[in-house]
Amino acid sequence: MKQVALTEKQIQGVLAAQKDMAALDDKGADSPNMESDGKVVAELESVAKKAGFASYAEYDNVIDNISLVLAGFDPATKKYIGAEAVLKRQIAAVKADTKMPAKEKKQALDDMNAALKTPSPVIENKGNIDLVGKYYDKLVGALSESEDD
Incomplete structure (x- = not known):
């Protein structure tokens, strides 16, 4: 990446395109064979x-940059604290969850601890944090296909 x-124009463009992009994803646009399907491309x-x-590649790179920043936002406070801190809070929440089945809890903790060992890249453009923060609710709503379900 x-x-x-x-x-701001890129963020608004992502928000405007999300519904159509999600519909294409539902058609299989994110499948490994997508690149061989000229119509989908x-x-x-x-x-x-x-x-x-300018292109889908530019759109995709903007999504990656937004996602990198969003990973560092605490969903509870909607403040940027960094991806590692968010992950540590998620680990603590899973450990404290008494209703989660043991097998599921172990898998979640294993996955999150593995993610901690591979830190996210440092955000090079600090202005992205404020910009993504400004659109936080809209971006989370648009980019996370109803994680609360």
């Missing part, structure tokens, strides 16, 4: 361009 300084390019991006 190439880190870029995000713009053309649709992805079209949606990205309609939202103001």
